[in-house]
Amino acid sequence: MTVPLDIEQTHDLIDYLRGRGLFAKDDVCAAVILRGGVSNKTVLVQGPSRSIVVKQALEKLRVAADWHADPARIEREALGLRLLEHLAPPGSLTPFVFEDAPLFLLGMEAVPDPHENWKTVLLRGEIAEDATIQFGALLGRIHFQGTKLDEAAIRPIQDRHFFQELRVDPYYHFTARKNPAAADFYAQLIRDMEAAPRTVVHGDFSPKNILIHQGRLILLDHEVIHYGDPTFDLGFALTHLLSKANHLRLTRQLFLQASEKFWQSYLTEAGPLTGERDFESRACRHTLACLLARIDGRSPLEYLNPDEQVVQKLAALELLRNPPAHIPDLIREFGSCLP
Ligand SMILES: Nc1ncnc2c1ncn2[C@@H]1O[C@H](COP(=O)(O)OP(=O)(O)O)[C@@H](O)[C@H]1O
Ligand SMILES: [Mg+2]
The missing domain is CATH 3.90.1200.10 (Aminoglycoside phosphotransferase (APH), C-terminal lobe)
Incomplete structure (x- = not known):
């Protein structure tokens, strides 16, 4: 499946986030690819007034075995995040920012440093x-x-x-x-x-x-x-x-x-x-x-x-x-x- 935005192309991601109005056109933004997960691409974008983490679900997981999974699960994650915001104690989740189902994207607030x-x-x-x-x-x-x-x-x-x-x-x-x-x-x-x-x-x-x-x-x-x-x-x-x-x-x-x-x-x-x-x-x-x-x-x-x-x-x-x-x-x- 071709995905028109690859969030690890961080310039494209920053343009995309600006296009959504999440950062201003003249905001200076820095992006860091976060490692650790295997089933998503995850990128931190830091601007002058906010930091957002964007996840993009992978169709082929980054594991040794040939393991595929439906990337539409990002919609489930977005739903889960919003649901958990009502169930879990305040401060125990990363607030939801946006979802883009066709691009398999979820945006949330970044956990502040140090963590x-x-x-x-x-x-x-x-x-x-x-x-x-x-x-x-x-x-x-x-x-x-x-x-x-x-x-x-x-x-x-x-x-x-x-x-x-x-x-x-x-x-x-x-x-x-x-x-x-x-x-x-x-x-x-x-x-x-x-x-x-x-x-x-x-x-x-x-x-x-x-x-x-x-x-x-x-x-x-x-x-x-x-x-x-x-x-x-x-x-x-x-x-x-x-x-x-x-x-x-x-x-x-x-x-x-x-x-x-x-x-x-x-x-x-x-x-x-x-x-x-x-x-x-x-x-x-x-x-x-x-x-x-x-x-x-x-x-x-x-x-x-x-x-x-x-x-x-x-x-x-x-x-x-x-x-x-x-x-x-x-x-x-x-x-x-x-x-
Ligand atoms: N909101 C966030 N703030 C800061 N770091 C994050 C955030 N979301 C994810 N990360 C970092 O990215 C890594 C992978 O994210 P995760 O949601 O676990 O993806 P995966 O589904 O690929 O396992 C996490 O272990 C964490 O280090
Ligand atoms: Mg994980």
Whole structure:
């Protein structure tokens, strides 16, 4: 598909933004291509009075595998950003600026400097209790507020084909095909996810999509947001904390404790949802499913060395034979599988 504007041609982008009236004709603007994401081009444009980040969805993802996805998902991300502005605490999102669906563009306010990506901080072994608590509370708040949406707000996020294309297929189906012993486990989890009680699910709730500015967490990257099973987000997020417990031996205990703290702070915000039958046990199963998928799925965690990959794979395969029903048990059992 030909796209008439490539935002990484930054002069063209600046002209485009001027044309939209977002910068004045004589504003001096500087553009920086931001790295880190794989499914979008992302460019920061700084003018004299404002800074905007523009994302452009890619049809072919920047990963080793030949992985394609519908770039119209940028519309879902724009919708998600505007929806989350009503659900999440003030200051935890980047305010929406504009959308251009035919060009697959989304513009939002830039997070001011100084800020840091939380994944980078975590990989240095720095796991602040306050950040972990915010991470859990933010997810709990989104899930709880999401249960209060009316029909009209839910309808636009009901379709799950972006989630299917970017999560269920590449993580769950792909991993199941590589691990016949886990195929039934994944098949059952996918069925249960379909039948689960629903709310707003972010779908990419990862430290990589969190920036920290002045001690506050800011959530990015909402392209797979949908109305579905909230325990997916829990499993996806816990996998990031537990994988770092695997990777970072010196701070392993801190990451295991942080995993539990994340869950406890989630519970303080998530409301009655968590009392639903099978909620916590499904969260455990999603965690195991993601722990294995981040080894054998289409998007493996790049920081795990081959030994750590083996440890994580064996731990997940062992635990999914008889999954714990409670998150603290899961964390303890996963911890006891680490060398
Ligand atoms: N509003 C923003 N302000 C500052 N930096 C941002 C903003 N949005 C994205 N970024 C930077 O760009 C990177 C990629 O953005 P992200 O939305 O995660 O894209 P992708 O969907 O490709 O993963 C982020 O990790 C972050 O470093
Ligand atoms: Mg991202």
